[in-house]
Amino acid sequence: MKSNKMIISWSWREIWFGQLWPVMVALTLIIACVVALSTLALRVEKVMTNQGRTLLAADLVFRSANPIEDTLIEKSLQQGLTVSSQSQFQTMAFSDQKMQLVTVKSVESSYPLRGVLNLENQDKQLQHQVNSGELWLSARLFALLDTKIGDIIAIGDAELTVSGVIKDEPELVYNPFNSIPNLFIHQSDLAKTGAVQVGSRVRHRLFLNGDASALAALQENYQLQAGESWIDQNKQGRTANLIDKAKQYLSLTILMVILMAAVTLILTCLHYARNRSETVSMLKSMGASRTWLRLWLSTQVLIMFVVAFVAGSVLGFLLEFLLRVPLADILPKDLPSVGIQPFLFAIGVALCIGLPALLIPLTRLLDAPAINVIQQQSTTHYSKTSWWLLLLPFTALLVFYGSNKLVWMVLIGLLLLFLFLSVLSYGLLQMLGKLKWRAAFSLALSRINRSPKNSMMQLAALSGSLMLVALIWLIKTDLLGDWQQTLAPDAPNVFALNISPEAQQGYLQQVDKLDLPRSDAFAIIRGRVVGINGQPATDHIAYKNEDVRILKREINFTWAKQLPTYNELIAGQWTGEKTVSVEQKVANDLDITLGDKITFEVNSQTFVATVNSIRAVQWQSMKPNFVFIFSEDVVADLPATWMLSFRAEQAQSELVNQLAREYPTVSLLDFRTMGNKIQSLLRQISWSLTGLASLGVVSGILLIFTLLRLSLSERTREITLYRTLGASKKRISHTLWAEYGLLAISAGLVAAIAAELILFSLMKWGFQLPTQLHPSMWLILPLLAVLIVFLSLSSVIKRLLKPLR
Amino acid sequence: MGTSGAGKSTLMGLLAGLDQPTSGSITLLDALISEMDDEQRAKIRGESIGFVFQNFLLIPSLTALQNVTLPMVLRGNEDDASNTLKAKQLLDEVGLAGRETHLPTQLSGGEQQRVALARAFVTQPKVLFADEPTGNLDQKTAQHIIELLFKMNKEQGTTLILVTHDANLAKRCERTLIINDGQCQESR
Known part of the structure; x- marks a missing residue:
């Protein structure tokens, strides 16, 4: 037990002092982002569903050209669903003075099952359902028919007294061409109108409310005939389009932040494994068994996951709260609760990425040979058995995102681009290395070209993160730009x-x-x-x-x-x-x-x-x-x-x-x-997206910063050597500036090319919006890269150039 | 003794069971270690062997005291109080009393090697391998470490196997083997 206590306290120290803390920060960031963004996405989705159902006047609508069959109603009732029927047709309405083509909605008193129906009678009192013998007209009809409350209107063969005016109704159709005004009568008066006859164009609807599973079962067991269809809130077409794209953007941002954090995670783990192989060899020389080492390493991993999960969840919760502030006016006061789903999702994502990223290098660490303590072996055979862990993220990706076109486009795009760009930048650096340069540059170039694998990885990580940062920002800008344009302040109204x-x-x-x-x-x-x-x-x-x-x-x-x-x-x-x-x-x-x-x-x-x-x-x-x-x-x-x-x-x-x-x-x-309502909705969504994008960009830049500091600290030994050999401080710092500067500029350019290409395809095929070039990005990305390099280099260069002890 | 590249370290790695020979056999403390697998050899090392390395090899995230108790923990010796007591005694002996809670980065090279000495003796090993233990130290500090090493070795009755370039140091040992181009030969 005591030795377990010692292992735990030691693991803590390893995490804080042993360069494992960036791993934990990356894990925490993954969890926080996933919790925050998926909570927000779930909430927005629920709100959208509720609003969509309000527009539909029910959870689900069955639409038919023929009268609704009794068997369907019976089946629905058996499933425990609430039903209400409606018949709708167009006919002429006659007042004493005028006539007008109208849409008649004949409904039951239970209408609407969702949303609000406000009917105002002569005494300015509101009622919310249509009763037998009543007739309610839309405001426009009073003028068109030149009539008032209490007058008699003929609809088909029926004569009904006007009960009042329709103030609000669900089932609003946002279609300027649907200009035929409507009125409500009760289903029991439908027969009197004589409108429903063989061959007459009456559309029938059955409104259904109830459990999602019961609704699904009903749809599943019903064989649709010609002229019949189901409508649910997902088929609300154009109105949902805007929110839909915002949601797509949300999930894309989640994905990109996760990708960036994953890159940091992998690099910091590799760095840790390299640094700790000597310690493991030493422990082995002192008699540590593999079982003991496994216990030691897995305690570290466990602690990191637990801490990252707790810290990430709290952080994510706060983050979601902040992101929600600008949306306060759109979202209802009583937000639908989201339960533990986002937290489970976050754990899942963290495990899928974290386990392979941590365990593959750490398992390799177990193979560090004991003999290394006195004699560095030139080759060591590392077992590759833990590589199966890589299946984890890919399987998860297939299961959850298998059908999401956007996500696959981003991933495949990234992969191809990186293959192409790494070859390109490698060639470029090789070519530069052959030319004549000033001493600092040629030293830097030879250093980059000497360890191509390492340099390539750094270049890929740097340009990859820069590109994701650029994408998060530019997609937001393009989306908003498009919305502003389609709903410009001077748009016709x-x-x-x-x-x-x-x-x-x-x-x-x-x-x-x-x-x-x-x-x-x-x-x-x-x-x-x-x-x-x-x-x-x-x-x-x-x-x-x-x-x-x-x-x-x-x-x-x-x-x-x-x-x-x-x-x-x-x-x-x-x-x-x-x-x-x-x-x-x-x-x-x-x-x-x-x-x-x-x-x-x-x-x-x-x-x-x-x-x-x-x-x-x-x-x-x-x-x-x-x-x-x-x-x-x-x-x-x-x-x-x-x-x-x-x-x-x-x-x-x-x-x-x-x-x-x-x-x-x-x-x-x-x-x-x-x-005006749509304008203010847009403004609020823009605020929220901007907040989200800024967060993504800031965390991306922080990750790049961490990566650079890591890579610089790996150079300590080499720089000490140069100092020993008598290189001046000036020479060393010039070489470092030249090396990292070259890296930053090429990473910035590569990121700009990649971001432009991915953005083009995302906008064209993903969001289906017009595409455009972003010339300012070509300048800003390399500059940003150089700036980050400048900051991270100046934060460590003093320590690097410390004289030998 | 031997020149660089003569095979001193290779021989030591084999003798201590850190490495496996491609042919031949090695017996250490009556055990045929050349026939054992990694885990079995680790067990023998944990029980009967100690090391002092040229570059100290302390764990940077552990305090001086924790570095010294580490071999006991690896052995599965769970009596925390007696481990600590023993470690404190040894640190006292090497002259580091009061610096138990310091991290290796807060200690000088000589001090780090003294912690390493305390660590090597804490398990009372039967055989102690020292690979150029003063190679990274200045002459004065080196002298001090060597005195300590021989003193503790004598007190504990350990077999000390020392790899060195230093002829004066070699003279203080009971036997000196000179290794040259893979051939081993008794000196004097």
Whole structure:
């Protein structure tokens, strides 16, 4: 027992005085980062799920073109789920004075299962469900139908009294084209309307709430028929896009910080093993058995893991708290708890990286021969049995990240780049070594070239860390830049729709006169895609894909003389006659390429157009955007209405109202409040990402600093020798400056090349954003490297140049 | 004795069971150590052999006292109090009383070698191998260490095997072997 106590106290000392502390710092950093970032990611994800479900009005929605079968409802109830059904259709609503096309949502009193429904009656009192015999209208309908609460409205064959106005409702669709106002009635009144008949276009929804497992089981056991589909919060499309990318960035940052810490871990362990081989030989000469040595080393490893885990968890917890501060306004007050999952994940990651990084060099240490105490052996045979530990991180990577494209791209990219770059920089240094230089430089070069393996490793570690630091920062900058651009402060925020061709010119002039910045006006023609290259759309393979809805719904077409400048041309050219330009995602979904012939149908009239170009469209940009843009000759003669978007500030409400009064038939969709909300959301996310990126950069720089100090302290013996041989302080320090300076500049350049290449592929294929060059990085990275080298060198050079004792 | 490269250290490594011969056999304290594996030889070293090295080889993260008790711990001798007592006595004997808690970096070369001497004798080894024990020390300190070495050796009745260049030092030993080009020969 006593000897165990001695081993433990000795292990402590080894860790603090024996250069194992950088290993522990790296381990702690890994755990802290993983805990902080994965806690944050989990929380954001849960919040997103809740918000997504609020929008859906339920945890899960079953959508069908046919009435929901009783068997499905029974099955759901058997699974312990809560259900509520809805039927939705479009019809004409008649008041005494006017009529209007409306979307009728017929719901049960239990609607909505998630989110809030606020209905306000005549006495300004709120109620949250729709009761039998009631009729609730959206605010716009009061004007369009020229009616008030208490009036009678005819919907199909039913006549209902207006109960009040819809203030808030879930299931909001963020789609400027969905301009048909809606109203709520109760399911028990649906039959009276006579709307549900054979052949009528009624869409049915079944809202479901309950256990995730029960929901999954229900989906699993149900065979979807044509026209049926499930919707959950993950299919909420464009709205989630922004947060989704932020989340991807989060996991990328976790990965990069882990990679950097892993590099430090490996190098410090190797350094430790080299330094301690003499001690192990000595212990062996004094009779230490392998069992004893194993106990000694594993006690050290155990202590390090335990301490790193405790310190890392606390640090990670604090870090997450700090990262959350700028997000306070977006996240709900009562944060969803995350349990112990992040901590388990952190232990897993630390073990996966730490075990091989520590145990492989330490096991080799066990093989240090006892004879080394009196005679250094030229060759020692080290067992390679512990190399199987390398399987650990790779298996874990396969299991957890097997399907994450971004992560694989980064990893494979890193590997290939390093192979290429190390060959390149090695060649460069060799070439430089052949040229004539001043003494300090040629000494430095010969030193670098003399131990190529060592120099290469240093170069790789240095440039690798620099590159990761650059990536963390630049991806953030590019992401934010893109968001700022798509949701620029001067982005349009009001849409004007249904402008008749006769009123179009006058309307444009009026908007210009009011000095509201506007987009071009676009014609809107409603139609469908009915065939591709002569094959009917219903036979197309994408028709059966429930995620691809483009072939199953009506689409807004437009025509143009020139493509909108804010659409990026991906392939082809805007030319000629009888042609159409297609948005790239739809082109992908439908497997459309340049030259394909697509058949369209508008008002039962079919026509064919040849694909002349593919465009990238930023749907979030609030500018008029279209999947299909035709050349003028194809559709210009078809009946159309016009639309445009313009920018109005909050203070310009009077101008917007004036427009509404002057052109009562034009529908105005005002997104000013929503736009402001998105702007502030963006600002908060930017803050959080910037905080995160700064943290990543700072820890990366600290790691580089540690690495350099380690490498310098390994040189002590050699430098002492130079001093003994009479080299002046000046000569030695010049040589060191030259050597590390060369290393820093080449590492900086290599890092810049690598970062630029990886960034390009990440942006292009990972985040699917436009790519750009970063010339300032080419200067900043080498400078940063030289600066770090300067700091670490000046922190140790005094000690290195101490005279001999 | 012997010139550099004559094979002194190789011979010592073999005699102490630190290395294995490619042919022939070695018997140490009635044990045929050339037939033993690493672990068995380590056991013999722990029980009956001590070392003093040219470059001291103290553990930098342990105090002087802990460095001295280390061989006892390696032996599995767990009586902490008696180990400490014994180590303190030895440190006292080599003139380092009061410096028990110092780390090797806080000691001079001569002091470090004195700690190493105390460490070598703490297990009361039957055979003590000393590889150029004064090679890294100035003459005055070296003289002092040698006196200590011979004194302690006499007190404890240990067989001392000393590797050295120094003819005067060699004269103080009972037998002197000169090794030259792999051939060994009794001097005088």
